[in-house]
Amino acid sequence: MGQLDGKVAFITGAARGQGRCHAIELARSGASIIALDICSQIDTVAYRMSTPEDLDETVRLVEEVGGKIVASQADVRDRAQVETALARGVEVFGQPDIVLANAGISPQRASEPDPQAVFVDTIETNLIGVWNTVIAAAPAMIERGQGGSIVITSSAQGIIGRGGDGSGAATAYTASKHGVVGMMRSFSAWLAPHSIRVNTVNPTGVRTPMVENDAIAEWFAANPTVAATMGNPMPVFMVDPIDVTRAVLYLVGESGRYVTGVVLPVDAGFTSK
Template sequence: MRTGRFEGHVAFITGAARGQGRNHAVRLAAEGASIIAVDICGQIASVPYEMASEDDLRETVNLVEALGGKIYATVADVRDRAVLEGALNEGMARFGVPSIVLANAGISPQRATEPDPQQVFLDTIATNLVGVWNTISIVAPMMISRGDGGAIVITSSAQGLIGRGGDGSGAASAYTASKHGVVGLMRSFSAWLAPHSIRVNTVHPTGVHTAMVEHAEMMEWVAADPERGTTMSNPMPVGMVDVSDITEAVLYLVGESGRYVTGVTLPVDAGFTSK
């Protein structure tokens, strides 16, 4: 059932084929927004788990359209600025300039044994940090020209506020560095865009029930260090949170409820960053 809280809004969402990105797209569409959705829909060689597919992206489309929502979805790698810009332009030709941007695409390639630590470090930084810069730096000037404000939310992590669980590996180091890095981007962009009534914030989940986290290689990485399971646990009695918990935070930030909230780091972490 569709409601109208975001009627007339256009949302640009990266990493929308499954997980948090899909859930954000479906919820925003259910509340009236038109969706421009992109995802790499392919494998990065250094990532040990199966990444999203074109079938996954089509399922996001199906779920949005089943609600009566409007969506333009296409394959685009956030590391490829030209392709990403082309995808956004195609979406804008259908729906207009986004007022909501969710820079959500990311990878978390931790594994017990890394064949090439440097490559996984570079791939993680390129996706999680450069990809976020690409996304926002492309769309922000268009939002300024649109002249009606807007909201941008970057998906960081609890690891973007602390460094717990690091082991010097390429993936763990790069993941934490990239998720800290997007906080810097958020603060820079929020200062730039605030005079244009465009708000920029980060959301910082603990572990979320998604394919990016719930895979054998991640479990082996946690099990490789006897203390890591305790170190990476939440103070609240919950192992992981649900995608809907993150979506609720995002809707608060991009909605009228967050109209004066900008430049903040919002944890949804079951106390992880407080322990």
């Protein structure tokens, strides 16, 4: 018996990285998974984004641990696409008990051809995409009257502003990750009377393709002063996706049944230095 038996989890950005890890481990704990990912490239992002094959691999890995999953290609910037992807899963599993608004981009690079465009794309994905995800799911969660849990992926950069360099990407990333903390607090006040908890997880750098890529490495190389501020006080360069997933499992499970409105760092001390 898993702690999430009978639950349904709606996860964005599920094709790889943290989203894939969340999908696998929630499925291992008994949840049925409704997954979406853009599975295509955003022009202002220099690193390779997810592909349909990545999402297929998430499906395979969820099924390998005995889980059930409905996966769709959808862009969180487009509310209609989010609603369609959610509806596909609801037809099979019913309304979600858990929402993980995880999709995001971090398009820092050494040289920005169009800072305005990258700023807009980052805000639309990381901030408006979270709004689209929660607003697609929350009304039906309220109507069903059985409570639930929403976890938004913020960042250690959603607590501090270290690493700013005036670029469109770095500024927008920090602004978006602060923005979802404010959104979480507003949502938690709205949804608490319905026993729906809303929290953020705020990781330091995580070993995922969004962070481990040539574009980020070149950005650090071009900005050594910024790079020098980005280390963790604990002796670990980055955390692993499973470290964030374990925090998510705490929040969405019985262990977190009265935890709401919380900013939960998984940051190896990054925000304390």
